[in-house]
Each structure stands twice: as C-alpha cells, then as structure tokens.
Amino acid sequence: MSPRAAMIFAAGLGTRMGALTATRPKPLIEVGGRPLIDQALDHAKGAGAAPIVVNVHYLADQIRTHLAREPVLIADETAGLLETGGGLKAALPLLGPDPVWTINSDTAWAGPNPLRALAQGWRPEMEALLLLVPTARARGYRGMGDFDLDPTGRLARGTSHVYTGAQILRTEGLAEMPDPVFSLNRLWDRAAGRGGLYGLVYSGAWCDVGRPENLPLAENLLRVGAP
Template identity: 60%
Template sequence: MTLPLMIFAAGKGTRMAPLTDVTPKPMIRVGGRTLLDRALDMGGDAGVGRVVVNTHHLGCQIRDHLAGSDVAISDEADALLETGGGLRKALPLLGPGPVVTVNPDVVWTGGNPIVALLSAWRDDMDALLMLVPLAQTHGRQGGGDFSLDPAGRLIRKGDLVYGGAQIIRPDRLAEIPEDAFSLNRLWDLMIADSSAYGITHPGQWCDVGRPDCIPLAEGLLHG
C-alpha cells in the first residue's frame, strides 16, 4: 500500500532555543544528518508516495534545502496552523484518502515505524498511531498519553507515548471550524467513535525537542 506522507516542519521550536533562533528545528543535525532528512529517509525506506512538508519559522531554509527534490511545500508563512490546520491546508497537495504524518523532531531505533503502521493499517480504522511505552522513551518530560483496549483502540491516559508517526483519514477535518488546531481534536472525534487505534513500537525513541536531547539521541543512534 502506497500512501502520501506529511512531515510537520512548521513549528517555531521554542523549546530548542537558542539553536532555533537561526535554524528551523527540522534542519538541526543529529548524528550528522538533519532531522528533516532522517524523516524523509524513513518515508522513502517505507515506500511512501508523494511527500509534503509544511513550513513557517525560517521556512526559506527548508525550502532551499529541498530545492530540486520532488517534495512539495505547504507554506504557512502567513499563519502557523498547528498540526490539524496544517494537515487540512496541505490536503490539495496530498490528495484524497489516508495520510501518513510524521513529526521530524524524534529519533527511532528498532525498526521503521512507518513500515509497521502500513502493515497494520485496516480499512475500518480512521487513525492508527505509533505509541512507545514510557520506559522506552528518552528525553521525554511528563507521563504517557494513551493506553489501548483489548482490540487495540485508543484510550486517553496511560503509559504509552504518542511517538509522532501515524496514519490518519483527514475527512473529518472539515468538522472543526478553527483555522489553527491540534490533531488532538480529530483524535477525540475518532476515539468517541471507537475508530482510533494504536500499535506499540518495539524499540527505543527519543524526543529531540531541546538542546540537551541531542546528545541523548546521538547516544541512542550509536549505541
């Protein structure tokens, strides 16, 4: 199955300051490669179709980095739309049907999460999130996000952390009136309908949201 990929690269990266004063967070290097390139490689290795990257903060650097590639840019220079609004704006570039979305500011070990999501995706799902047990996370501040019922459906609260990779149907984005909003709004609609699911990642995961997380991520990659 081939699905389009949306990489969320528009955030201001305030937790990563002062590095993000001059560099957009997806362009920060971890282990010699930018976070954005790591996300693009993950999608390419999984065989995704068209790829869209949204931009806002210092977006010209991302645009220049991707010049000459087949990656489409969804420009949010006028207003930051958050993940839900950003996905909705990018839909004309992504096309109809389910979309893989990835947050680039994380590092994974122990398998490609997009490959696992594509293998587990079913037609009765509206969302399938890749979750990481809290004990397998690095750089994480705070507790978990979800748990799963016996059928694998999402339940709010628990010791499973959303890892920043998912497959989601965007149809119900039209039900949300705000321009800027989090995908949490869409997940809540799907959880209420018992159509949001999750699977757990078998390896390790690192949040690369702060400067002190960079050596943690590099240690994980080289461990």
C-alpha cells in the same frame, strides 16, 4: 485503503531549543551528523510515500533550500502557523483524499521504518493508527504519558504509552473542523469516541528531540541502535 501520501510536520518555532533555533529551524538541527528532517524524509521515501509534503513556517527558506533536490512538495504556512490539524487540512490539496502518514521532524528512531510498521498494522475500520512507545522507554519525554492501549488495540487517553509523532490518519474528519487553526488532538478525541482510534507499539527505540538536553540522548540512540 492503504496510505500513499505522507506529511512531514516541519513548521514549528522550536522555541524549546533556545539558542539552537535562533538562526535555523529546528528540523535542520543535526543529530548524528544529519539534519533531523532527513531521517523523517528517509522514512517517508522508504515507505514508498508519494507525494511527500513538508509544511514550513519559521525560517522557511532554509528548509526549502535544504529540500530543493528532494521529491517533496511544500505546504507554505509562512502567513501563520496552523497547528497540526490545520496544517494537515490546508495541505490536503497536495496530499489527496486517501489516508495519509504523518511524521514529526523532531524525533530520532532506531529500528524498523516507523511508517512501514504503521502500514503493516493499518486496517480499513481504523480512523487513525498512532505509533506508540511505552512511557517507561520514551527517551527524552517529560510528560505523564498520552494514551492507554486496550487488548483490541483501541486507544483512550491515559498514561501507559506515549505518541511518537508518527501515524496513519483518515482525513475525512478534517472537513468537520470549521477553524483554520486546530490540533489533531481534536480529531483523535472524536475518533476515540467512535471507537476508531487505534495504537501500535513500536518495536524499536525512539527519542524526543524537542529540547537541547535531548540531543545527546538522540545521538546515543543513533549510535547504539535499538535495544
């Protein structure tokens, strides 16, 4: 079954952004003259996602106000952060039982709609399909990489590719997690062990916008476009 609903992760504290998030949440920091969350929302709407759910925690009222006229549902985490896995599990009553798209709100994209790209690559045997970029062209990324991709498209932990923050995920495995607060990494590792974790390389350009020094990189990406 193809995804119908989308989850936009917008509940983080944004501590790496320093003074920029002292009075506003990271999803409302502007890149290219628009708040970061707007591009994620554009992708969800452009992929035909319904419903679209946004989780909120830090300075949540600002995000609620910004999205007041948008076709979104709010998953309230103001009582406590649940991390990506816990947040998605808590939002399931809003999202429904089918596979879902998820997308982070602190990234910039130039090229095809990432959620549409994932939908085109989704197959029924997949537990999760993660959108990747090669580590060598991951703008703003400081790590060693996240995954290796084999010829069948399956993923294992490695360094050749970076997870972009967009995926399609079957949600049945969330029920196996007893803790209310947990990372989606736990779900991915279980899926990988069963051969159900897959990756798709994004054909456009991507930038992590998690640090202040990455803002010029993201601005340039949006201005120049994909290579």
